[in-house]
Amino acid sequence: MRFTRHRGKVRADVDQVEVDVLEQLTGELLGIVEEPRVDADPLAALVGLSAEPVVPPDDPVLARLLPSAYRDDDAAAAEFRRYTDADLRARKRANAVAVRRSLPDGGGRLELDRDQCDQWLECLNDLRLALGTALGVTEDTDPEEYDEGHPARQALEVYGWLGWVQESLLSCVEPRVP
């Protein structure tokens, strides 16, 4: 699937395998980034304040998706999380759901408006971060170190494919004028 631009519309042809891969990965992402638990107090819930102090995730994948804002100040980092964790989770989940909804059943033509492009770009980036962290990808990672058919090689090829799709979409999106 390669994104192209036609008369202001961004589109791509997606085959069944690609739909399956994206459905599986976004499904896993939604499983990792669980729904936020917001405060029972209506005003706190309205501004997306978390019910309890939010601790940094133990899971390295989740920790990469929801990073600490302060490196050396745990108290400040916890306070930051309390105000931002719910919004960030909700945003990542909404992006993943938007990608899933836009996928053509069984494969076919995909057409994205400007807002959907942003949601796709953010979600593709989350999928790459999640997969890259899980696989321990570094600059030196080379899928060809593994035999063809090896699970690690297949996963790294999916990782590479996500980057390729992301790049093709990015090249079709015009910057927003502030």
Added chain:
Amino acid sequence: MLAVHHEGKAVVSNGTREQMEADVARLHGKGLWATLQQD
């Protein structure tokens, strides 16, 4: 952005704590690992 490539980090914004926390939250939304510190 070259500083990110060579040193692994770069300063992209300066301002009050409230402004910087808002910037960091926006960058986290884009999947960037932004942090803030007091100078």
